[in-house]
Amino acid sequence: MTYNLETAAHPEKLRRVAIDPVSRVEGHGKVTILLDDQNKVHQVRLHIVEFRGFEKFIQGRPYWEVPVMVQRLCGICPVSHHLAASKAMDVIVGARKLTPTAEKLRRLMHYGQMLQSHALHFFHLCSPDLLFGFDSDVTKRNIVGVAAAHPETAKRGVLLRKFGQEVIRHTAGKRVHGTGSVPGGVNKALTVAERDELLKDIYPIIAWSRDAVHLIQKVHIQDPGLYNSFGIFRSNFMSIVGHNGDLDFYHGSLRARDDNGKLIFDGVDYQDYDRYIEEEVKPWSYMKFPFLRSIGKENGWYKVGPLARVQNCDQIPTPFAEHERKEFVDYAGGTPMHAPLAYHWTRMIEMLHAAEAIKELLHDDDLLGADLVVQGERRTDGVGVIEAPRGTLFHHYRVDENDVVTMANLIVSTTNNNQAMNEAVRHVARRYLHGREVTEGLLNHIEVAIRAFDPCLSCATHALGKMPLEVELVDAEGALVHRLSRS
Amino acid sequence: MTQTFTLDGKAIPFADGQTIIQAALAAGVFIPHLCYHPEFKPHGSCKLCTVKVNGRQTASCTMRAAAGMQVESNTEEINAERRALTQMLFVEGNHFCPSCEKSGDCQLQATAYHLGMMSPHFDHFFPNRPVDASHPELLLDFNRCILCSLCVRASRDVDGKNVFALSGRGIKTHLIVNAKSGRLADTDIALGDKAVQVCPVGVILRKRTGFAVPIGERTYDKAPIAETVAQEGT
CATH class of the missing domain: 3.30.70.20 (Alpha-Beta Plaits)
Structure with missing residues (x-):
């Protein structure tokens, strides 16, 4: 299958523009654009250029090591991998239902992570584009510029993230790459002192999260021409939903809708995910392209993450966030919103929900319990699915009778959004680059579209905002025409 | 009268037959080691417990303590080798x-x-x-x-x-x-x-x-x- 602008008919005579690496995203990726002599766009691809190999080197390792090992995929949301793997291993050790203490501690850990990851993305990575403009002065379009122009906003971003990290530290033992979750449960409960330390700060965290929703809502509504159409494409969307259709980041069943919001499937036990989802490999990217089997490769791709989740659920089970969800749905006019920039608005609604959910959990004495681990009848196959900050995350393992992993399949959140991001980038290229002289500001439009999805391109640890960006224009003979660099 | 040797300038008492590392640990002084374990015969293979006795290198888990020995352990040179x-x-x-x-x-x-x-x-x-x-x-x-x-x-x-x-x-x-x-x-x-x-x-x-x-x-x-x-x- 080739999509419009995925593959040029005659690439040999075209100039190649590469954005390598894409900046202010997690991980390492690049965009290539093929242009003809009139700067008309013929091909646009978002490539993922790192090969990780986790699925291979997990093989041969004991299963209890996996939740700690796989979280090294990522330094931003390691808790997602830690918990998705733990949930799969729960199935392996026969722990179909955890103790209330264990489940709530894992939820707390996960909601802490949602909070910190969403705060990081919005305040540190995206607010420069949203507050200053996509082609504003590049020397100020960064978190330092935000701190200078909007010090209170920048400070809140830092403190929101810090709070989320503290939740993780108290539940997992470390802010990054802890060991709190084990197959069948957790290895520690919260102490009264730890709980009280978190409770002390939760109310301003909720208030700031509400303000963040209102900030992005205002930015979005003020410029509907841009925010409702930038990079837009229509697609199916998918997420897990919890009990009664609640927004639930930790557990639930799979639900997918088409671009009009009509259910494709609902209530699907994710142990059977491979009957519903298949992955396609393309030769130009290390990232696979998943699609819904029932619809097929051509039209079965979908988006995941905040924009999908907030519109896929029936309600959000915390009051402030539910109010904001209704505001968003009203604004969308009763049909699904597909604009990529609406990811930011829904992401902040989710951050507010995470903050409210943390408050409710901290008031639950089950967090202080002593009953931490359960086990049952051993199984050989286990699937764990969780809603990570960037979307639905699948971990599937097979473990032999000697406790060793023989097969691993991971579909990470960003992989689920692969085709969607490519579509957004192509739309932006068509609209903003077609027939024009390429400038840094225009290229940043491409990156803005990618950033909206908050991709974790390698799902790996990277330094924030320090990635150099170099763009080269090479003519059909291979000679350098123009070079732009950011260091 | 208690016999002693000197370890990094400190007098360490020892009993007959004790190795340098045994006497040091009994006195609360740590010498890095991996293959040494007090319950087993010394093996002398990891060499991490190497010290200088009167200026010459030796494994402290196999060398018996002797009165008047001048032993160096926690020095920059020896720790660099251990590292x-x-x-x-x-x-x-x-x-x-x-x-x-x-x-x-x-x-x-x-x-x-x-x-x-x-x-x-x-x-x-x-x-x-x-x-x-x-x-x-x-x-x-x-x-x-x-x-x-x-x-x-x-x-x-x-x-x-x-x-x-x-x-x-x-x-x-x-x-x-x-x-x-x-x-x-x-x-x-x-x-x-x-x-x-x-x-x-x-x-x-x-x-x-x-x-x-x-x-x-x-x-x-x-x-x-x-x-x-x-x-x-x-």
């Missing part, structure tokens, strides 16, 4: 602390911290060493073996079973299981054996218990190895 030895141990095996269940309880890791090891320095060998998961209760992860031979000595001298042995020579030396199949499942090793308890790294592991102890409560989370060992005298 290099530790780095070599790291690169010869596959020591991936981030996902190792022994992290926080591992003597090699704690020693590396003690010596201020900031990187492996040398090129990794990345040997291919599959785990032996055949035993229902125990896992052998050969990736982490540092050839200290403590399991060999414990199984032979305490358990009376000879489950383990070191085979090969030089760089090819490796830990083997004494069974025709080479598999741990085909030996008579048991959970309560001394050989199971004595591994200073993460080779001999009790199955399905990894990561049960939270961060903050592991052995070397509470105190660095120098304090822990000096207090326990091991």
